[in-house]
Amino acid sequence: MPVVSATALRFAYRGGPQLIDLPSFALDAGESVFLHGPSGCGKSTLINLLAGTLTPGAGRIEIAGQALTGLARGRRDRLRGDHLGLIFQQFNLLPFLSVRENVLLPCRFSARRAAQASRAVGSPLAAAQALLERLGLDRRLHGRAAGTLSVGQQQRVAAARALIGSPELVLADEPTSALDAAAQQAFIDLLFEQCAATGAALLFVSHDQRLASRFLRVESLPELNRAHPAPLPA
Numbered sequence: 001m002p003v004v005s006a007t008a009l010r011f012a013y014r015g016g017p018q019l020i021d022l023p024s025f026a027l028d029a030g031e032s033v034f035l036h037g038p039s040g041c042g043k044s045t046l047i048n049l050l051a052g053t054l055t056p057g058a059g060r061i062e063i064a065g066q067a068l069t070g071l072a073r074g075r076r077d078r079l080r081g082d083h084l085g086l087i088f089q090q091f092n093l094l095p096f097l098s099v100r101e102n103v104l105l106p107c108r109f110s111a112r113r114a115a116q117a118s119r120a121v122g123s124p125l126a127a128a129q130a131l132l133e134r135l136g137l138d139r140r141l142h143g144r145a146a147g148t149l150s151v152g153q154q155q156r157v158a159a160a161r162a163l164i165g166s167p168e169l170v171l172a173d174e175p176t177s178a179l180d181a182a183a184q185q186a187f188i189d190l191l192f193e194q195c196a197a198t199g200a201a202l203l204f205v206s207h208d209q210r211l212a213s214r215f216l217r218v219e220s221l222p223e224l225n226r227a228h229p230a231p232l233p234a
């Protein structure tokens with residue numbers, strides 16, 4: 001069973017042209033997919049549709065076998081919290097909360113994630129600490145306000161937050177855009193390692209095709225998408 005599937009998905013921003021017209025797209029459990037395309041082709045929009053933060057004009061999205069489309073907001077938020085880990089370009093960490101509290105957020109919103117974290121290592125707190133340490137952030141940093149960390153450190157906090165409680169699917173939107181080439185490779189290594197450890201599928205979105213060679217499955221959004229939005233000027 002796919003961990004995420006989209007069928008006959010169509011989307012346009014209000015008053016804008018058709019941006020997404022996707023006959024079908026799916027990821028199987030444990031699969032890692034690199035999705036690329038030029039700036040403005042709709043990659044972030046697609047991620048937000050799959051995450052349920054944008055609502056499609058038509059079509060169906062299923063997460064872990066459950067329909068996301070058509071759900072009321074509260075149930076959609078719960079489905080997202082239970083099954084998805086999200087890493088965005090801007091990390092979306094809460095800068096005044098500690099590193100530890102940021103990582104624990106998904107367990108606060110999802111009893112399922114908290115239970116899975118507890119089953120794995122005893123408690124959500126122990127899971128947060130173990131993940132942070134495996135991602136190279138030692139305990140002295142865990143009580144610091146997230147906003148005081150370097151960009152590379154914040155990226156790893158965002159990864160720990162996405163991975164805690166073993167979500168079935170991790171959606172990563174340009175997560176390495178602020179890193180240099182060596183740090184990008186190291187971050188991708190960590191993501192692969194952690195997704196393999198929890199069995200999570202990974203959808204990694206980037207315009208940077210140099211990263212594609214690390215993935216077994218590589219997809220081009222403009223090739224999948226039957227709507228062809230005009231590229232943004234460089």
Ligand SMILES: Nc1ncnc2c1ncn2[C@@H]1O[C@H](COP(=O)(O)OP(=O)(O)OP(=O)(O)O)[C@@H](O)[C@H]1O
Nearest residue numbers: 013016019037038039040041042043044045046207
């Ligand atoms: N909230 C919005 N309202 C209206 N138009 C939007 C909105 N967000 C994005 N767009 C437009 O939709 C198109 C696709 O944007 P999107 O961010 O999905 O592209 P992208 O492929 O992720 O680009 P990038 O690689 O630069 O992040 C762009 O033309 C963009 O200007």
